[in-house]
Amino acid sequence: xxxxxxxxxxxxxDQHVPAxxxxxxxxxxxxxxxxxxxxxxxxxxxxDAMLAARPDVEAxxxxxxxxxxxxxxxxxxxxxxxxxxxxxxxxxxxEVHALEALAxxxxxxxxxxxxxRMALGVAxxxxxxxxxxxxxxxxxxxxxxxxxxxxxDWILEAGGMGVFDPGINALSILTEILxxxxxxxxxxxxxxxxRQAPIAARLQLSGGIEADFDFLQTGPQTxxxxxxxxxxxxxxxxxxxxxxxxxxxxxxxxxxxQEYPALYARMxxxxxxxxxxxxxxxxxxxADAFTLGRRNTAAxxxx
Ligand code: NAP
Numbered sequence: 410x411x412x413x414x415x416x417x418x419x420x421x422x423d424q425h426v427p428a429x430x431x432x433x434x435x436x437x438x439x440x441x442x443x444x445x446x447x448x449x450x451x452x453x454x455x456x457d458a459m460l461a462a463r464p465d466v467e468a469x470x471x472x473x474x475x476x477x478x479x480x481x482x483x484x485x486x487x488x489x490x491x492x493x494x495x496x497x498x499x500x501x502x503x504e505v506h507a508l509e510a511l512a513x514x515x516x517x518x519x520x521x522x523x524x525x526r527m528a529l530g531v532a533x534x535x536x537x538x539x540x541x542x543x544x545x546x547x548x549x550x551x552x553x554x555x556x557x558x559x560x561x562d563w564i565l566e567a568g569g570m571g572v573f574d575p576g577i578n579a580l581s582i583l584t585e586i587l588x589x590x591x592x593x594x595x596x597x598x599x600x601x602x603x604r605q606a607p608i609a610a611r612l613q614l615s616g617g618i619e620a621d622f623d624f625l626q627t628g629p630q631t632x633x634x635x636x637x638x639x640x641x642x643x644x645x646x647x648x649x650x651x652x653x654x655x656x657x658x659x660x661x662x663x664x665x666x667q668e669y670p671a672l673y674a675r676m677x678x679x680x681x682x683x684x685x686x687x688x689x690x691x692x693x694x695x696a697d698a699f700t701l702g703r704r705n706t707a708a709x710x711x712x
Contacts, residue, residue, distance in 0.1 A: 410680065411438035413459055413466045415481055416473035417445025419561075420495060424524075425472055428669035434677035439463050441481075456481050460488040467491060468518075468680060474561075475500040476568040479508070486511040491518040493676050497577050497692050498522075500568040509687050518679045521687040523581035527671040528649030530659070535586040537643060537654055538636070543587060545617035546636040550579045551626035554608070560712050564606065571606030573695045575632075576622035582634060582649045583618070584690040591615050593694050596702035601710035608710055612698055 412435045414421055426447055429437040439451045441459045446452040453459035459466070468491035471478055475497055482499075485492045492512060498521035499505040505521065512519035525531070552575055554564070563569045570577065584591065592615045598607040612620040618636075632648035641655040652659040666674065679686055 410434060410468060410677065411436050411463075411466045412468045412470055413437075413439040413441060413463065414447070415441040415456060415469060415471045417442035417447060418472065419558075421445065421472040422447075424669040425470060428667075428673050431670060432673045432677075435468075435673055438466050456484050460484060460490070468493065468676070470676075471495060474563045474569065476563065476566070479504045482508050483511065486515050486517060486519070489515050489517060491520075491676075491680050493520045493672075494522060496521075496523050496525075496581065497570065497574075497695070498687065498689070499692075502689060502692060502696055505687065505689060505692070509685070512685055516683075518676070518683070519685045519687060520676050520679050521689070522672045522676075523578070523585075523688070523691065524668040524672055525578035525581050525649050526585045527666070527668040527675075528582070528645075528647075529667075530645050530652030531582055531585060531649045533659060534582075534643065534645050534649075534652050537652075537659070538586050538588050538638065541588060542639040543589065543616055543618075544637045544639065546583075546614075546619070546634065548579045548583065548612075548618070548620035548622075549631045549633045549635075550576050551621070551623040551631045553627050553630065554624040555712060562712075565601070565604040565608070565710065567605040569606045570695065571600075571604070572608055572610050572622045572624040573606075573698070575624070576610065576620065577691050577695050578648065579620065579622075579632065579634060580691040580694050582645060583614075584688075584694070586634075586645070587616075589616065591618065591694070593697040593701060596698040597705060598698065598702040599705045599707040601707050603709040603711075608707055610698060610702070612694070614694070 470493040595613040599609040
């Protein structure tokens with residue numbers, strides 16, 4: 410199946426292009442980007458022009474930042490093409506609901522991806538936790554914005570989500586593996602005085618689960634979820650890739666596919682089945698943190 414990639418920036422080049430090149434299901438047939446291109450692939454700078462010129466493109470995968478994404482997503486669905494969305498699936502919950510409704514009307518697939526749910530230890534952690542009681546938990550998601558997002562000013566603009574851009578990955582794993590639903594109880598958000606999105610946040614979730622998100626972590630980077638259960642401790646480290654049960658490395662982790670190849674395989678499955686997948690649970694927790702959270706002013710931030 411032919412697919413177009415929109416927004417040829419960091420994640421498109423780092424992950425989507427190699428995953429598509431190795432995919433038995435997809436051929437990268439066109440790109441849409443004002444500056445970026447992929448060698449050997451027809452390049453457009455305008456999405457409507459691409460949709461008009463390439464009726465053979467059945468699916469479009471959007472790698473734009475969340476704020477400019479809705480207009481492109483709407484154009485794809487109105488043109489009757491299948492739609493795959495990078496995380497977070499939109500800048501607001503209501504725009505994703507609108508996209509879901511449009512996809513239903515158009516009879517096409519919409520897939521809101523959460524790449525961290527495809528990390529190697531996640532499915533095994535979910536199996537281990539099934540039927541068990543989680544008594545408390547601690548999420549530590551601390552990374553260096555200057556290293557991972559150099560010069561990406563959009564992340565700290567309104568709708569860019571700030572530290573929730575990586576933090577939502579932790580929440581996507583948590584909401585996938587927990588045997589019970591979780592909701593936000595309180596939050597504290599630190600906004601640099603020259604920016605519109607938080608650079609750090611601390612969340613209190615139901616079930617005694619706390620989260621500590623920080624975008625200014627230099628030195629060792631941490632992406633850990635540690636839970637205490639009625640059957641002992643369980644931890645997912647390295648962004649969901651390493652599972653430990655009762656303090657020991659766990660057996661039986663998935664080792665077949667990396668995150669992005671797994672996302673494109675899932676997209677192909679959904680298209681073939683005429684199905685869609687949109688789970689907004691991680692984004693609801695982030696929206697609630699903005700609704701409920703206490704706001705602190707932090708030092709100015711520049712890249
Ligand atoms: P990026 O490199 O800053 O942006 C991707 C491309 O979007 C840009 O190169 C730009 O291409 C296009 N674009 C269109 N309108 C834009 C606007 N108003 N502001 C900025 N860029 C605009 O971002 P990214 O890191 O690839 O992230 C894109 C999405 O993928 C985000 O939702 C992010 O959460 C997600 N993601 C990122 C990572 C990562 O490690 N970076 C990992 C997983 C997921 P043109 O200028 O050529 O149009």
